[in-house]
Amino acid sequence: xxxxxRTMLKIENLTATVGEExxxxxxxxxxxxxxxxxxVHAIMGPNGAGKSTLSYVLTGxxxxxxxxxxxxxxxEDILDMDPEExxxxxxxxxxxxxxxxxxxxxMTFVRAAMNAQRKARGEDEISAPDxxxxxxxxxxxxxxxxxxxxxxxxxxxxGGEKKRLEIYQMMMLEPKFLILDETDSGLxxxxxxxxxxxxxxxxxxxxxxxxxxxYQRLLDHIKPDKVHVxxxxxxxxxxxxxxxxxxxxxxxxGVLGEVV
Amino acid sequence: xxxxxxxxxxxxNTAELELIARYGMQPEDxxxxxxxxxxxxxxxxxxxxxxxxxxxFKAALGALDRPGSQSACDPLASDEALxxxxxxxxxxxxxxxxxxxxxFVKPEPQALGSAEDVPLGALAAALAGSKxxxxxxxxxxxxxxxxxLHFAFGGEGEASFARVTIVVRPGAELTVSESYLGGAxxxxxxxxxxxxxxxxxxxxxxxxxxxxxxxxxxxxxxLEGESEYTQTSLAFGAKLARLExxxxxxxxxxxxxxxxxxxxxxxxxxxxxxxxxxxxQSCVTRQMxxxxxxxxxxxxxxxxxxxxxxxxQYTDADMQHKALLLExxxxxxxxxxLEIYADDVECAHGNTCGALDGDQLFYMRQRGIPExxxxxxxxxxxxxxxxxxxxxxxxxxxxxASNWLAQS
Numbered sequence: 067x068x069x070x071x072r073t074m075l076k077i078e079n080l081t082a083t084v085g086e087e088x089x090x091x092x093x094x095x096x097x098x099x100x101x102x103x104x105x106v107h108a109i110m111g112p113n114g115a116g117k118s119t120l121s122y123v124l125t126g127x128x129x130x131x132x133x134x135x136x137x138x139x140x141x142e143d144i145l146d147m148d149p150e151e152x153x154x155x156x157x158x159x160x161x162x163x164x165x166x167x168x169x170x171x172x173m174t175f176v177r178a179a180m181n182a183q184r185k186a187r188g189e190d191e192i193s194a195p196d197x198x199x200x201x202x203x204x205x206x207x208x209x210x211x212x213x214x215x216x217x218x219x220x221x222x223x224x225g226g227e228k229k230r231l232e233i234y235q236m237m238m239l240e241p242k243f244l245i246l247d248e249t250d251s252g253l254x255x256x257x258x259x260x261x262x263x264x265x266x267x268x269x270x271x272x273x274x275x276x277x278x279x280x281y282q283r284l285l286d287h288i289k290p291d292k293v294h295v296x297x298x299x300x301x302x303x304x305x306x307x308x309x310x311x312x313x314x315x316x317x318x319x320g321v322l323g324e325v326v
Numbered sequence: 327x328x329x330x331x332x333x334x335x336x337x338x339n340t341a342e343l344e345l346i347a348r349y350g351m352q353p354e355d356x357x358x359x360x361x362x363x364x365x366x367x368x369x370x371x372x373x374x375x376x377x378x379x380x381x382x383f384k385a386a387l388g389a390l391d392r393p394g395s396q397s398a399c400d401p402l403a404s405d406e407a408l409x410x411x412x413x414x415x416x417x418x419x420x421x422x423x424x425x426x427x428x429x430f431v432k433p434e435p436q437a438l439g440s441a442e443d444v445p446l447g448a449l450a451a452a453l454a455g456s457k458x459x460x461x462x463x464x465x466x467x468x469x470x471x472x473x474x475l476h477f478a479f480g481g482e483g484e485a486s487f488a489r490v491t492i493v494v495r496p497g498a499e500l501t502v503s504e505s506y507l508g509g510a511x512x513x514x515x516x517x518x519x520x521x522x523x524x525x526x527x528x529x530x531x532x533x534x535x536x537x538x539x540x541x542x543x544x545x546x547x548x549l550e551g552e553s554e555y556t557q558t559s560l561a562f563g564a565k566l567a568r569l570e571x572x573x574x575x576x577x578x579x580x581x582x583x584x585x586x587x588x589x590x591x592x593x594x595x596x597x598x599x600x601x602x603x604x605x606x607q608s609c610v611t612r613q614m615x616x617x618x619x620x621x622x623x624x625x626x627x628x629x630x631x632x633x634x635x636x637x638x639q640y641t642d643a644d645m646q647h648k649a650l651l652l653e654x655x656x657x658x659x660x661x662x663x664l665e666i667y668a669d670d671v672e673c674a675h676g677n678t679c680g681a682l683d684g685d686q687l688f689y690m691r692q693r694g695i696p697e698x699x700x701x702x703x704x705x706x707x708x709x710x711x712x713x714x715x716x717x718x719x720x721x722x723x724x725x726x727a728s729n730w731l732a733q734s
Contacts, residue, residue, distance in 0.1 A: 127688050153694035165689040169707020175693070178703065183694035218707075235693065 072140075074243055074274040075101040075124075080135035081299075082123045090131065093119040095299030097135070101243075104271040108285055109278045110310060111296035112318045117278045118162060120296070121247045125159045126152055139243060153179075154186035156242025158235075160249050164228040167219040172231065173201055175219045176238050183239065204237050208264060225252030233264035244268065244275045250284040262287030282314035297322055335369035340389040341512070342369050348453055348485070358435045358461075361452035368445045380626045380659040381597040383446070386540050386566045387512055390484040393538035396509035400478050401722050402532050407476040407503070410463070410490075414483020414510050417459040426469025426498070432462040436491065444572065447516035447544040454489040463490045467525075470499040478505045479513060486510040489517075496523020496551060503719060506533040506541055508564065513541040521553035521580075528556045530719045532726070535564025537593040542566075547573040549580035549609070558716035559586040560723045562730065563596030563623065570599040575609035586615045587712040587723075589730050590656075592622035599628040604638040604668075611643040616712040618705050620734055621655035628661045629675070635667040645675040650682060650708060652701065702731035 077099040083090035093116045101107045111117050123130045124137060126149040137145050144152050167175060181191045192200075205215055208230050220228050229249060236244060246265065250258055265288050269275070277288055285293070285307065293310045295303040295318075302322065303309065313321050335342050349362050370387060371378035403409060408427070411418040423429055435451050455461030465475070479486060486509075494500050506513065521527055535541060541564055549555055559569050573582055588596040602611050617625040627647045632638075649658040662675045682704050690700035706728050713723045 125692050127692075128684065148697070149688060149691035150694050150696050153692055159692050161689065161692075165683075165685045167686055167690065167704070167707075169710055170703055175690075175703075178699065179690075179693035179695050182696060182699065186694065239693070 072103050073100050074103045075099070075137070075139055075276065077137045078135050080123070080137060081133045082119065083131050083133055084119060084129060092133070093299055094123060097296075097300050099294065099301055101274045101276060103274050105291040106269065106275040106277060106288060108290035108293045108310060109276060109296050110280070110282075110293060110313055113280075115296045116299045117296055118247055121159055121245045121278060124152075124245060125149055125157060150182065151186065153241075154183045158239060158241030158244050160229075160232040160236060160244065160246045162248040162251060164220050164232055166221045168221050169218055171217060172215045172219045172234075173197075176201070176235055179235070180239055200238065204234055208234050208237075209260060210234055226254060226257035229253055229257065229261050230264075233261050236268065237264060242273055244273070246275065246277045248279060249277070250279060250281065258284070258287060282310040285310045295321065334363070334366040338369060339384060339387075341387045342384075344390045345449065345453070352453070352455065355434055357437050358452050358455075360437070361435055361448045364448035365445050365452060371445055377599070377628070380624075380628075381566055381568050381595065383540060383542070383566060391511045391538065392482060392484055393509070393511050393536060395482060396480045396507050398507045398534035400480065400505045400507055401726055402476055402503045402505045402530065402719060403478060404474070404476070407474040409476045409478060412459070412477065412479045412486060412488045412515075413481025414486040415456070415458055416481065419463075424469075424472060426467060426472055427475070428466040428468070430464040430466075431460045432464060433460060435461045435489065436464070444516070444544050444546070444570065446514045446542040446568075447546065450487045450514040450516040450544070451489045453485075453487040459488070461489070463488070465490070465492045467492065467494045467498045467500045470497070472500060474501040474503060476503045476505070477517075478507065479515065480505075480507040480509050482509045484511045486513040488515040490515070491518045491520075493520045494522065494525040494527055494553075496525060499526040501528045501717065503530040503532070504543065506531075506535065506543055506567075508535040508539050508541075510541070511539060513539070514544070515542075516544045516546065519545060519547045519555070521547075521549050521551075521555055523551040523553065525551070525553045527554070528715075528717050529558070530716045530723070531557070531559040531561075531569055532723070533559070533561040533564075533567055533569060533596070535562070535567050535594070537565050539564040540566040542568040542570065545571045547571060547582075549573065549575050549582060550577045552579045552581075554581045556583045556715050556717075557585065558713060558719075558723070559598065560713065560726060561586065561588045561596040561598065563588065563590040563594035563625075565593075566595050566597070568597040568599060570597075572601045573611075574603045575606050575611075578606045578608050580606065581610045583612045583715055585613065585712045585715045587709045587727065588615075588617040588619075588625050589709065589727060590617070590619045590623035590625050591734055592620055595624040595626070597626035597628070599626070601630045602632065602643070604631065604633045604641040604643065606637060608640040609642075611641075611645075613643075613645045614712050615647045616709050617647075617649040617658060618652055618709060619649065619656035619658055621653035623656055625649055625658040627659070628663075630663040630665065631673060631675075633664075633666040633668050633671055633673065638666070638668040639670055641668060641671040641673060643671070643673045647677045648708070649679045650705060651679065652682070652705065702728070705731055
């Protein structure tokens with residue numbers, strides 16, 4: 067079977083809660099989803115549908131408890147893994163709100179991440195000259211100047227710069243599967259184009275992507291193979307790119323009212 | 327004499343009786359007597375004394391014992407520095423000194439200025455002298471571009487006392503460092519630094535110890551003229567370890583920067599105590615203390631700015647203390663105090679205590695950095711700010727902090 071027909075991410079009947087035991091709220095409620103290698107799938111949905119929760123459950127953030135179902139990446143169950151193990155398996159989340167890491171320069175951070183992942187996979191560390199060469203090339207492509215990459219990660223950076231740094235990290239780490247959580251939020255048109263170009267450059271027959279977004283706008287730049295609508299913790303509609311346009315035109319109520 | 331002193335210390339414990347015996351073996355000297363009496367008024371400090379309520383030497387130091395071996399190698403030792411080595415029974419010092427450094431090795435204790443407030447400083451001064459060790463080591467500095475003066479305290483034994491007095495004359499500049507490496511059951515040192523005219527000094531203190539050692543390093547600093555004093559401490563704690571600095575701005579426009587970091591593991595205790603008196607107008611003090619403590623460790627920060635009504639006018643002072651509780655069971659006590667009587671001053675202080683940020687940890691782990699490494703990187707970055715002032719020794723201190731984090 068060619069790589070691009072292989073299912074990379076497979077989620078079956080997933081349920082997950084957020085919060086402490088007594089007040090745990092079910093946010094993901096019987097979700098099924100399959101993303102094959104080589105494809106880009108978009109997840110759209112209204113506020114509170116569980117979009118960000120899905121990205122956190124898949125990447126293993128504390129405070130989110132899986133109460134049923136399964137999620138596998140390339141056939142391996144990821145739900146029992148620590149976040150860093152999932153990262154080493156090639157799972158990458160581009161954060162909606164990238165976190166400031168004071169005192170740790172961008173390049174130091176990315177090199178530590180890259181070498182930790184390589185170590186976990188039993189690979190050799192990247193040499194300093196190779197790392198610097200790769201970083202410099204990418205920096206130019208993403209319009210990140212060299213000084214910026216020496217500053218502490220995300221500290222004092224604008225919203226657009228933070229998102230470009232997410233793409234920089236993604237391209238440096240070359241993950242197998244990407245989750246982009248609201249990557250377009252806080253971006254002006256030029257930054258949106260730079261970021262989308264970066265994401266599009268990552269498209270490959272060996273790589274899968276899940277693009278989580280509110281708006282159809284991002285999908286004009288990153289053309290999805292499939293669009294899923296997430297509401298009340300489940301995928302309730304799936305279609306081609308045209309579904310995103312319908313949602314934009316008719317609103318979630320219009321479309322959801324029809325399919326539910 | 328000895329009997330009278332015994333009566334002075336209320337309910338002396340074994341350690342105090344041994345200290346009295348040590349004093350009794352010293353040749354009689356009125357200056358020593360005054361110093362020992364200053365100590366005997368309180369005896370070993372206890373929690374009943376406000377300034378020692380979290381660092382109780384009397385309780386921790388039941389008797390004078392040999393703890394075993396020295397805890398650490400000396401990261402600050404260097405061929406380029408002039409090294410003075412103190413051990414419980416010995417003292418070595420460089421015989422060839424460059425022009426601009428004048429050394430006086432005095433067998434007797436010299437009179438001490440403000441002993442009343444620092445019982446362990448008075449004790450150190452009273453008991454510093456012996457056949458092999460000077461009662462007072464006096465150093466006068468009259469030049470710039472001098473090699474660093476390094477004072478190393480190591481070697482095994484029951485107790486180690488030292489007293490060093492350094493005067494930096496107008497226009498002179500000096501870099502000094504002190505390493506406390508453990509090995510003595512009880513150590514007390516007192517350094518008196520006096521900066522005159524527009525003298526400049528950069529002092530670095532490194533402390534490491536084990537859970538059977540108690541130590542106190544006291545510095546009494548006087549700033550005159552437009553002198554500039556910078557201090558950076560890195561403490562890893564011991565059964566009890568106290569780094570205390572008492573600084574007085576004596577003349578207008580003096581400037582002091584006092585930073586410290588403490589990293590404390592299980593069974594250890596590190597205490598950073600500072601007292602700054604703005605006794606002259608328009609003086610500046612900047613103070614940043616950062617700490618990180620593991621389960622079973624204790625960190626203490628006590629800082630005080632005292633600004634008198636007329637003398638302290640136009641003071642500009644800032645005190646920050648920030649601590650990380652790395653694990654459940656970590657303990658930090660903090661008491662930042664501003665005592666201000668002048669009405670035209672800028673004084674600020676901040677004090678925070680908390681855990682590492684969960685969002686930051688998750689972000690790093692999502693990128694593949696294991697939790698332990700993520701914690702170490704975040705903690706090192708947090709601590710690093712306080713070590714920035716250590717000049718050429720900054721990287722060594724940072725490396726020491728980083729090693730500790732990697733191993734804990």
